[in-house]
Amino acid sequence: MSDIKLHDKTFETYLPESQIQEAVKRLAEEINKDYQGKKPIILSILNGSFIFTADLVRFFNFPLTVEFVRYSSYKGTTSTGTITKMLGMKSDIKGKDLIIVEDIIDTGFTLHNALKDLRAQEPASIKIASLLVKPKALKHDVPCDYVGFNIPNDFVVGYGLDYDEYGRDLPAIYKLKE
Ligand code: IMP
Ligand code: MG
Numbered sequence: 001m002s003d004i005k006l007h008d009k010t011f012e013t014y015l016p017e018s019q020i021q022e023a024v025k026r027l028a029e030e031i032n033k034d035y036q037g038k039k040p041i042i043l044s045i046l047n048g049s050f051i052f053t054a055d056l057v058r059f060f061n062f063p064l065t066v067e068f069v070r071y072s073s074y075k076g077t078t079s080t081g082t083i084t085k086m087l088g089m090k091s092d093i094k095g096k097d098l099i100i101v102e103d104i105i106d107t108g109f110t111l112h113n114a115l116k117d118l119r120a121q122e123p124a125s126i127k128i129a130s131l132l133v134k135p136k137a138l139k140h141d142v143p144c145d146y147v148g149f150n151i152p153n154d155f156v157v158g159y160g161l162d163y164d165e166y167g168r169d170l171p172a173i174y175k176l177k178e
Contacts, residue, residue, distance in 0.1 A: 004174055006166045011157055011174035015149065020131070020159055020173060023148040024052070027129055028059030030146055031099065034127075039063045040097040041123075045114065046070040046087065047168070048103035051160040052131045056101060067091055071114055083113040098123045103160045104132040108140035115142070132156065132173075 003012050039062065044053035046068050057066060070087040098118065105111060111128065118126060129146035136153050157163045158170030167174070 003177060004167075004170070006157060006163045009163060010177045011163075011167070012177045013172055014151075014154070014156060014175040015159075015173040017171040020148075020171075021055070023131065024055045025059055027131075027146045027148060028056055031056075031129065032059070032061050035060075035062045035064075035097070035099075037062075038097050039065075040099050041091060041093060042066045042099050042101060043089070043093075043118075044068050044101045045103075045110070048160045048162070049101050049131075051168070052103055053101045056129070065091065069114070071110055083110060083117075085117065093118070093121050093123045095122070095124050098126045100126065100128045102128065102130040104134070104156070105130045105142055105144060106134050106137045108138050108142035111142045112140035131159070132161075 003010050042053065042057055042064050044050060044066060047070070053066065057064065067089040068087065069085065069089055071083045072086045100111070100114070102111060115126065127145040128143065130144050131148035133144055133147050133150050134153055135150050154175040155163070156173050156175050157167035158173040160168050161173065162168045
């Protein structure tokens with residue numbers, strides 16, 4: 001498979017489309033088992049998880065609604081760091097089962113803070129599905145219930161993930177070439 005170039009960088013294939021689709025089906029089967037008789041809200045964290053969310057929901061076999069949120073992280077120069085909600089939800093999530101869908105958990109900073117915001121709205125339950133997790137980069141305790149792939153600390157693009165906003169449309173996942 002050939003390399004691709006985005007801006008100034010070259011990327012090589014890391015997870016082919018077929019492997020991603022197998023993982024999506026496996027995760028959907030696990031989630032289907034856990035949500036029989038429930039009507040969860042699927043909460044997709046923009047922008048990165050739009051493709052993963054679209055693929056995942058089409059394998060679900062329970063009634064669901066989909067919501068999108070966008071958080072912007074400002075890690076800045078202080079150690080405290082914070083996130084700002086750029087786009088919120090229409091629905092009231094109080095008493096509802098929530099499944100958060102993420103593309104990747106890197107340091108866990110975004111989800112750690114998003115969880116604080118979401119828990120304050122008192123949903124009945126929260127579970128997290130992330131296609132990718134970088135366990136060695138984790139700095140915050142984020143309980144990920146459904147993991148597609150644990151990956152090394154490489155920078156990856158494709159299948160929703162971007163390098164400076166480009167590459168989200170690629171059906172496979174590529175990693176930065178050394
Ligand atoms: P965290 O807050 O450090 O867990 O980072 C989460 C966000 O950083 C993800 O939702 C992505 O938008 C972005 N990110 C982290 N690692 C990568 C990567 O390897 N490629 C592209 N985006 C990434
Ligand atoms: Mg993201």
